[in-house]
Amino acid sequence: MKNILQSIYFYLDTRFKLSDLIQFAKKKKVPEHKYSFWYYFGGICLFLFILQVLTGILLLLYYTPSVDSAHESIQFIMSQVKFGWLMRSVHSWSANILIAAIFIHMFSSFFLKAYRSPRELTWITGFFLLLIFLAFGFSGYLLPWNELSFFATRVGTDIAGTLPLIGKHIKTFILGGPDVTGATISRFFWLHIGILPLLTVIILGIHVLLVQILGMSKPIGIPQNKVKEVPFFPNFILKDSLGWMLILALIGVLCVFFPWEIGQKADPFAATPIGIKPEWYFTFMFTTLKIIPAHIFSIEGEMIAIFGFMIGGLLWMLVPFLDRNAAKERKSSVFSFLGWIILLYIVVMTALTYLLPGL
Amino acid sequence: MNRRKFIDFFLGGSLAGTVIAFLYPTIRYILPTKQIEVVIKKITAAKVAELAPNTYKIFKFGTSPGILINTSDGELRAFSAICTHLTCTVIYESDTGTILCPCHNGRFDLSGNVISGPPPAPLESHNVEISGEDIVVSKKD
Numbered sequence: 001m002k003n004i005l006q007s008i009y010f011y012l013d014t015r016f017k018l019s020d021l022i023q024f025a026k027k028k029k030v031p032e033h034k035y036s037f038w039y040y041f042g043g044i045c046l047f048l049f050i051l052q053v054l055t056g057i058l059l060l061l062y063y064t065p066s067v068d069s070a071h072e073s074i075q076f077i078m079s080q081v082k083f084g085w086l087m088r089s090v091h092s093w094s095a096n097i098l099i100a101a102i103f104i105h106m107f108s109s110f111f112l113k114a115y116r117s118p119r120e121l122t123w124i125t126g127f128f129l130l131l132i133f134l135a136f137g138f139s140g141y142l143l144p145w146n147e148l149s150f151f152a153t154r155v156g157t158d159i160a161g162t163l164p165l166i167g168k169h170i171k172t173f174i175l176g177g178p179d180v181t182g183a184t185i186s187r188f189f190w191l192h193i194g195i196l197p198l199l200t201v202i203i204l205g206i207h208v209l210l211v212q213i214l215g216m217s218k219p220i221g222i223p224q225n226k227v228k229e230v231p232f233f234p235n236f237i238l239k240d241s242l243g244w245m246l247i248l249a250l251i252g253v254l255c256v257f258f259p260w261e262i263g264q265k266a267d268p269f270a271a272t273p274i275g276i277k278p279e280w281y282f283t284f285m286f287t288t289l290k291i292i293p294a295h296i297f298s299i300e301g302e303m304i305a306i307f308g309f310m311i312g313g314l315l316w317m318l319v320p321f322l323d324r325n326a327a328k329e330r331k332s333s334v335f336s337f338l339g340w341i342i343l344l345y346i347v348v349m350t351a352l353t354y355l356l357p358g359l
Numbered sequence: 360m361n362r363r364k365f366i367d368f369f370l371g372g373s374l375a376g377t378v379i380a381f382l383y384p385t386i387r388y389i390l391p392t393k394q395i396e397v398v399i400k401k402i403t404a405a406k407v408a409e410l411a412p413n414t415y416k417i418f419k420f421g422t423s424p425g426i427l428i429n430t431s432d433g434e435l436r437a438f439s440a441i442c443t444h445l446t447c448t449v450i451y452e453s454d455t456g457t458i459l460c461p462c463h464n465g466r467f468d469l470s471g472n473v474i475s476g477p478p479p480a481p482l483e484s485h486n487v488e489i490s491g492e493d494i495v496v497s498k499k500d
Contacts, residue, residue, distance in 0.1 A: 155445040155462055176391045179422060183391065269424045271417050271440070271450040272461045289445070290463040292477060300479045302444065358464065 025233035038108035043240040048098035055091035065189035067182040070145035071265040089255035113326040114217035120320035125207040127317045139188040146263030152278040284349035401497040415451035437496040439483040
């Protein structure tokens with residue numbers, strides 16, 4: 001048996017140069033210090049993305065993207081197909097946990113100043129990945145064609161429609177017409193399983209490649225020569241896979257005890273249900289739009305809020321170029337403080353959505 | 360123009376032409392096709408008997424929803440049910456006698472004017488008339 005395995009390995013090694021790859025992984029070192037825990041969230045994001053792809057491919061077998069059959073096909077998956085409830089629940093739960101993991105990965109990279117030179121592009125590609133996964137969440141939310149997702153899509157696309165000059169065109173392009181219809185499901189499905197995965201593979205590929213080339217960033221303030229390093233293979237990868245197993249167990253428990261809901265089928269001519277809100281990761285923007293006054297200095301409040309988020313996002317993406325202290329390996333307390341303010345804002349606004357729904 | 364420049368120009372132009380020949384149909388294919396929309400100006404929104412005082416009905420007015428309210432005084436009012444904030448469908452709250460957008464808690468009075476919340480403009484109001492047993496709603500010119 002051992003000889004057969006060795007022969008197979010030899011055959012593959014001759015063709016794919018596997019020993020070079022193993023040698024590279026063994027040579028690759030990962031810094032180990034008191035903040036090393038946060039490194040594992042990158043791997044968790046990657047693992048959850050793979051889970052998304054696998055369960056998404058399985059869901060494609062039964063899902064039909066049309067107004068007449070989208071909701072029915074989800075009902076069929078959840079109630080008739082063997083383990084259909086599990087596949088859909090794993091897909092939905094892992095999507096939500098993935099967004100949470102991306103936020104944790106992003107904020108931990110921010111506070112550890114991992115964006116500083118030469119890792120600016122790693123940060124920027126990571127920022128684009130966040131946008132792509134938010135788009136994944138937004139487009140996937142409509143696919144079951146239930147009333148919550150219908151109105152969330154209406155509000156979300158209308159936000160894009162408020163942009164001056166190009167807003168209306170963007171909205172029409174996203175929706176496939178002036179309103180949320182069957183054309184919207186087709187477009188969202190196209191985005192969800194075609195365009196966004198393609199973009200993800202390209203940008204994630206660059207992101208992971210940069211991490212491999214540049215290695216992991218060491219925090220400012222820890223003397224570079226005193227940082228202990230452990231081999232990527234097998235030490236780091238084993239700890240990483242332990243994290244994956246824990247996440248998988250968590251998803252399993254959530255799916256069994258809280259299978260993902262189907263909701264009521266969307267009716268475009270029904271009133272909006274009371275207490276409607278988008279997915280949790282959009283609620284900080286949702287609550288901001290709720291509490292902002294209709295007009296501020298004769299400018300529409302929603303316009304100010306939307307532009308505020310856009311400019312905030314742009315500045316967030318450009319942080320590696322704005323934080324001059326971190327670029328010079330000096331502590332940058334101002335940026336850390338701003339980061340905490342942003343994090344606090346997101347947490348408070350998200351909490352308010354659930355604690356004070358009548359706000 | 361010498362021969363080398365001509366070939367560079369010719370090959371570069373061919374490449375650009377090929378790219379455009381691929382891009383143009385692709386972009387036109389992706390952009391939504393304009394549908395001919397029938398503009399409906401008048402519609403029977405409900406039967407007189409079906410709407411008790413202090414109740415409402417969402418009705419289909421062309422491609423968008425409208426709201427027909429029979430106020431507590433028995434007066435009929437009709438508006439576009441699309442909130443002027445971010446296009447959610449509004450409802451009538453019988454206990455407060457106001458129109459509410461459940462998405463961001465925008466509130467309108469029974470003339471469609473904004474009372475509170477983020478909506479930047481009033482609701483579009485429609486004409487209401489009774490024709491026999493029907494309540495007919497029409498767009499204002």
